[in-house]
Amino acid sequence: MINFLASMLKTAKIPYKENELLAPKSTFKVGGTARLFITPETPAQLESVISAARSAELSFFVTGGASNVVYPDGTYEGAIISTQQIKEIFYDSDETTPDGSVLVTCQCGVPMAAFVDFCTKKNLSGAEQFAGLPGTVGGAVYMNARCFDRSVSDILYSTTHIEYTGEKAKFVELPFNASDWEYKKSPFQAHTAEDGSQITQRYLTQATFRLRPAGAAAHEQIVADCKKYIAERVDKGHFKYPSAGSVFKNNRAFGAPSGKLIDDCGLKGLAVGGAQIAPFHGNFIINTGSATAADIRSLVQAAQKAVKEKFGFELEPEIIFVQNN
Template sequence: MFNLGEKEKKNSFPVKFRKIIQENVKLGSFTSFKIGGNADIYITPSSPDELSAALAFIREERIPAILLGGGTNLLIPDEGIRGAVIHTDRLNKIRLLNTGKEPLVQAEAGTLMKDLTEFCAEYGLAGLEDFAGLPGTVGGAVFMNARCYEKSISDVLISVSALYFSGKECTLQKYDCNKGDWGYKQSPFQPSDKRYAVINGNRPIIVSATFRVEQGDAILIRKIMENRIADRTAKGHFKLPSAGSAFKNNHAFGKPSGQLIDEAGLRGLQIGGAQVAPWHGNFIVNTGSATAQEVVELIEIIRKRVKDTTGFELEPEIIFAG
């Protein structure tokens, strides 16, 4: 267990930033699953400078760490995180950029997608309304190349500002969106080892993203947003704590993952407090007392049963932390 009370660790973090560090913080409430133990060290930067300082701190002290955004597709272990958690929720500024040409909207990584779409609606800006009701943050949506109603984040993304490590130096660099770098729920910010929550190596950390928008009909924009939110609600996205879609869809399967799970007779299957949602095969829900271990066991049963009945290997969309 890492303890900031150790003098050498406490003194290694810049004095003006020590206010953003806490110890032994429970993480479950920061995730949509409402599951998970405590973090030894919990850091909440509120600016790119503080984020850079936090990253430099954990790197210098060789402290293992994970990144936490909206926590909407993240499963925290029951035993918590041995090391540090950097939570981006205070990096939530939104700006309308006046380029003299097309309007652009820039949002920091910890901005909730619902706040970004609401901002656009308020200013009558079209382009992001299909993402209304999408849980999570801008950073998470960019990282996973979130897709809603046949539109991907990469379709409206102009550029990303991210922190990159080179040796001991951490610098803020701009990435201009190149369509060839993106795919179905794939982005150039995902590490090849698929340990998506872990901060390690030279992995870039998203600080903000800039999106292409255009002036539109504010009433129509609001109507589309309301329809998207109503559709998610009708499908049961918000009935019980969950991480949304538990498995990625794969066009090669010929059917959505939820349908394959239904046809395998798994809808409603329950282990402890973790259950395949009775109303949707691709949701795993916390009925009130689920543990991370129960969710993991349920995922493995689903994957095995679908593989046995169809030959298809489902790929989890849930990110396993720690």
């Protein structure tokens, strides 16, 4: 199956590497090797790769910047498909919405930093809270990332994705519908068809955002706001060690952030192997130098168990463990 896919990639001239180290390719710096690491350069190539992997019944995982991902230890006996080379940005200053917003379209592999930088240079306001957010647009939309009380869905206009129902693939454009989005939830995380009769899988290829044209006079303020949010991330310790940022979602109905619940259980500083619940933030797990996926999973389970016993509350992880089936 691996050989079949590798042969297809070579014939189609789609870039890939064999037995590629995964740890350097995630913000956690954890993981073994992937039998195939594929970097398609267009949405059409992405569809071809996914379709071929499905036809070969080969395990695969689609990722962007892997900033919320824990790669498995050992050898991943399938294909990691990275979208980071699908990274064009489209913008027409003359195209506006009825409310006066302008639209910026980013392919899935555009780094969030590049998107924010583009908006800053064009004096477009609305994306400042995402300054300093690692990863790609595709990952941020998939997770409906939330930063400083602003969710990606708050500025979303439409999305385009590859959709599979059964074996058939098609490109689908979805206008933003607020009912499809919740706190750190998106329609790309749901894999059941609307009628419940078939399994539908969706892979984001691009997203269009609504921004406010602020004019040259606002440029310095936009820059200052971006710097402020980056500084807050630095102060919270986001960049002290390799990590994936917040490990668990917050549940506001419960009345306390997940990090505080973990702290109240006395777990800050708890270490398993090379992984540690950060001494400076209860909702971060950090790689102190030699962490494994198993170490991180052990800490996730320890935090869930302690919080459940003390508060009766089930912590929901937002980091994604890639399964080595």
